Amino acid sequence: MQDKLFDVSGKVAVITGGGGILCSQMAESLAERGVKVAILDLRAEAADAVAARICEKGGTAKGYAVNVLDKASVEKAKDEIVADFGTVDVLINGAGGNKPDATTSDTMSFFDLPAEAIQWVFNLNIVGTVLPSQVFGKIMVEKGKGSIINMSSMSAFKPLTKVLAYSAAKAAVSNFTAWLAVHINQNYSKDVRVNALAPGFFLTQQNYYLLVDKQTGNATPRGERIIDHTPMGKYGVPEDLIGTLVWLISDASSFVNGAVIPVDGAFNAYCGV
Numbered sequence: 022m023q024d025k026l027f028d029v030s031g032k033v034a035v036i037t038g039g040g041g042i043l044c045s046q047m048a049e050s051l052a053e054r055g056v057k058v059a060i061l062d063l064r065a066e067a068a069d070a071v072a073a074r075i076c077e078k079g080g081t082a083k084g085y086a087v088n089v090l091d092k093a094s095v096e097k098a099k100d101e102i103v104a105d106f107g108t109v110d111v112l113i114n115g116a117g118g119n120k121p122d123a124t125t126s127d128t129m130s131f132f133d134l135p136a137e138a139i140q141w142v143f144n145l146n147i148v149g150t151v152l153p154s155q156v157f158g159k160i161m162v163e164k165g166k167g168s169i170i171n172m173s174s175m176s177a178f179k180p181l182t183k184v185l186a187y188s189a190a191k192a193a194v195s196n197f198t199a200w201l202a203v204h205i206n207q208n209y210s211k212d213v214r215v216n217a218l219a220p221g222f223f224l225t226q227q228n229y230y231l232l233v234d235k236q237t238g239n240a241t242p243r244g245e246r247i248i249d250h251t252p253m254g255k256y257g258v259p260e261d262l263i264g265t266l267v268w269l270i271s272d273a274s275s276f277v278n279g280a281v282i283p284v285d286g287a288f289n290a291y292c293g294v
């Protein structure tokens with residue numbers, strides 16, 4: 022028997038950064054549950070490849086070339102998505118990440134971090150979450166129902182060493198999640214919810230260079246410390262996010278709003294002693 026409480030079939034979900042590692046898994050897993058997925062990415066070919074994989078398996082998906090930092094580009098995609106799928110029920114703000122230039126290291130001190138690199142990370146993570154929330158959130162408040170899911174991080178709770186801009190930007194994403202949940206409820210709709218996932222450590226492109234030694238393929242000291250501080254003793258895999266994602270989209274979480282949910286093997290719960 023299918024549990025109605027967790028049923029997400031028939032919904033239309035927009036996933037920014039949907040060509041990436043975590044969000045392509047989200048797109049595929051939601052499509053398997055009957056969600057129609059619009060996959061938005063700066064890399065159009067990556068978005069199209071994910072959409073093609075979903076369609077081959079009988080799901081409904083389409084890729085859209087979008088820069089989440091360019092509101093006109095997000096608006097254009099919105100018009101196409103509404104024409105293609107009729108509406109939008111869910112927005113997953115997945116586009117985000119860090120870059121080595123905005124990270125302190127043996128060769129880059131805090132005092133020399135370039136302003137452009139800091140701004141790049143701020144823009145992508147926080148402005149790139151706000152703009153799609155404006156564009157697609159408007160559809161949700163007009164129909165009086167919807168769910169926005171942002172991507173926060175462990176670095177939002179307590180800043181991780183080295184990644185200054187990323188930590189501050191993800192703290193802003195958590196802050197914005199709470200802000201928008203309250204703002205929408207107070208001004209527009211009691212049934213549009215805004216929550217965030219805060220993934221623990223997943224080995225992906227954005228952190229690989231920090232966690233795995235290029236020469237040996239072994240864990241770096243930072244990688245070892247992360248596993249030591251993750252009581253479940255491992256990195257997450259993209260599939261680990263799906264249960265929480267489906268719960269946040271479905272009516273099973275109908276009174277959960279403005280929350281940032283860690284999916285982290287207890288990393289955030291552990292004080293280190």
Ligand SMILES: NC(=O)c1ccc[n+]([C@@H]2O[C@H](COP(=O)([O-])OP(=O)(O)OC[C@H]3O[C@@H](n4cnc5c(N)ncnc54)[C@H](O)[C@@H]3O)[C@@H](O)[C@H]2O)c1
Binds near residue numbers: 037114115224228
């Ligand atoms: N990997 C982790 O361990 C981890 C942990 C916590 C949070 N996160 C967050 O989860 C999200 C997804 O992470 P991931 O590891 O899958 O990253 P990823 O780099 O694999 O995917 C990010 C995607 O965003 C796209 N993108 C970048 N700039 C864009 C822009 N301006 N407009 C549209 N698309 C753009 C990229 O092309 C890419 O496909 C990010 O917000 C990331 O910060 C990741």
